[in-house]
Amino acid sequence: DAGxxxxxxxxxxxxxxxxxxxxxPISGHDYLFWYRQTMMRGLELLIYFNNNVPxxxxxxxxxxxxxxxxNASFSTLKIQPSEPRDSAVYFCASSTWGSGAYxxxxxxxxxxxxxx
Amino acid sequence: QQQVKQSPQSxxxxxxxxxxxxxxxENTAFDYFPWYQQFPGKGPALLIAIRPDVSxxxxxxxxxxxxxxxxxxxxxIMDSQPGDSATYFCAASKHGGSQGNLIFGKGTKLSVKx
Numbered sequence: 001d002a003g004x005x006x007x008x009x010x011x012x013x014x015x016x017x018x019x020x021x022x023x024x025p026i027s028g029h030d031y032l033f034w035y036r037q038t039m040m041r042g043l044e045l046l047i048y049f050n051n052n053v054p055x056x057x058x059x060x061x062x063x064x065x066x067x068x069x070x071n072a073s074f075s076t077l078k079i080q081p082s083e084p085r086d087s088a089v090y091f092c093a094s095s096t097w098g099s100g101a102y103x104x105x106x107x108x109x110x111x112x113x114x115x116x
Numbered sequence: 117q118q119q120v121k122q123s124p125q126s127x128x129x130x131x132x133x134x135x136x137x138x139x140x141x142e143n144t145a146f147d148y149f150p151w152y153q154q155f156p157g158k159g160p161a162l163l164i165a166i167r168p169d170v171s172x173x174x175x176x177x178x179x180x181x182x183x184x185x186x187x188x189x190x191x192x193i194m195d196s197q198p199g200d201s202a203t204y205f206c207a208a209s210k211h212g213g214s215q216g217n218l219i220f221g222k223g224t225k226l227s228v229k230x
Contacts, residue, residue: 042220
């Protein structure tokens with residue numbers, strides 16, 4: 001398996017533009033997580049899905065952020081409009097009960113977003 | 117509210133030494149405590165994890181010590197090597213970790229000097 005795939009790996013955009021981050025989870029995993037990593041706040045869970053259904057979006061910072069999972073193999077995180085304070089590395093992770101030795105969450109390589 | 121507090125922020129250890137990173141949690145409902153390792157430019161990867169029914173879990177040079185009454189757990193890296201240089205995150209969760217909110221500590225940047 002190729003692991004969790006994220007695209008793009010780097011994104012530079014202007015303030016006010018729409019940004020869409022993409023994630024392909026590991027095949028067979030029924031949980032998908034979106035995290036944001038910054039120096040100040042560390043790793044924060046934004047939202048997670050189970051069987052394509054959003055379960056907890058309490059970490060989504062504001063209405064400018066939205067996430068969808070139209071099917072088991074694809075999810076998007078959208079920011080509209082983007083602001084400089086959204087600059088961060090965004091990770092997608094997937095898991096299933098019994099995955100790995102400890103019900104492991106497998107992380108993708110991340111998307112580094114820079115909003116100018 | 118920071119539910120998982122991690123210390124130190126950074127740590128420098130000589131090759132062959134012992135690296136110790138500490139975490140404390142607040143929510144007694146947590147039942148799963150993993151440690152993740154992150155190299156620059158990569159996503160975090162699970163290193164080792166423990167459940168509160170045991171006080172210690174060892175895998176190779178990596179050991180988690182768990183103190184349920186104190187609500188603390190720590191990662192010990194024995195015989196630290198330059199290749200161990202990375203950022204380490206402790207985390208805590210309910211429901212065994214594969215679902216729900218995995219709460220991360222702020223991370224510890226470990227540098228192992230040759």
